[in-house]
Amino acid sequence: RGLPPQISTVCYLAQLLLSARLSSSEASVGEKWVNQFIKRHKELCSKYSQKYDYQQAKCEDPELIKGWFKRFHDTIQKYGIVEQDIYNMDETGFQMGVISTAKVICRSETRESHAKIIQPGNHEWVTAIVAVNAMDGPYLRRLF
Numbered sequence: 001r002g003l004p005p006q007i008s009t010v011c012y013l014a015q016l017l018l019s020a021r022l023s024s025s026e027a028s029v030g031e032k033w034v035n036q037f038i039k040r041h042k043e044l045c046s047k048y049s050q051k052y053d054y055q056q057a058k059c060e061d062p063e064l065i066k067g068w069f070k071r072f073h074d075t076i077q078k079y080g081i082v083e084q085d086i087y088n089m090d091e092t093g094f095q096m097g098v099i100s101t102a103k104v105i106c107r108s109e110t111r112e113s114h115a116k117i118i119q120p121g122n123h124e125w126v127t128a129i130v131a132v133n134a135m136d137g138p139y140l141r142r143l144f
Contacts, residue, residue, distance in 0.1 A: 004104035007034050007046065038105065045108035052116040089131040096124040 005013075014029045014037070030036075038044050075081070 004049065004106040006049075006102045006104050010034055010037075010105055034105075043108055044105055046103050046105050049102050049104045050116050057116070084133070084135050087131045087133050089129065091127055091129045093125040093127045096126070 011029055011034055014033065018027050018029055034046075038046055076086075
């Protein structure tokens with residue numbers, strides 16, 4: 001666990017080791033060294049990191065999601081809500097002081113296409129909110 005190192009960090013550390021072993025500051029790690037290193041170590045691969053908020057990570061439990069849709073459906077039934085009165089709302093945010101996307105080195109056995117980096121949830125956000133009526137177009141499908 002922990003944060004996967006960025007490619008630049010791995011190159012920097014390799015450069016430190018090379019310089020220490022050769023007692024020379026002129027020796028340098030080649031431009032393609034990190035790619036060759038990853039090829040030699042099949043348990044490693046490089047992926048682009050993906051910022052991932054801690055609170056968001058906790059909300060991906062399938063049982064929590066199923067429970068939410070059951071309560072949603074029950075509420076519609078209980079109060080007789082019609083589709084014209086249902087809106088799909090989404091928000092997206094831009095976090096200030098956010099961990100940026102970078103290419104990192106991680107275990108090759110990870111299935112995700114991006115390495116997730118969990119960062120503290122105590123930063124300032126700028127948020128955009130959009131709401132669309134469930135009946136406004138043929139491209140929206142009900143989620144329950």
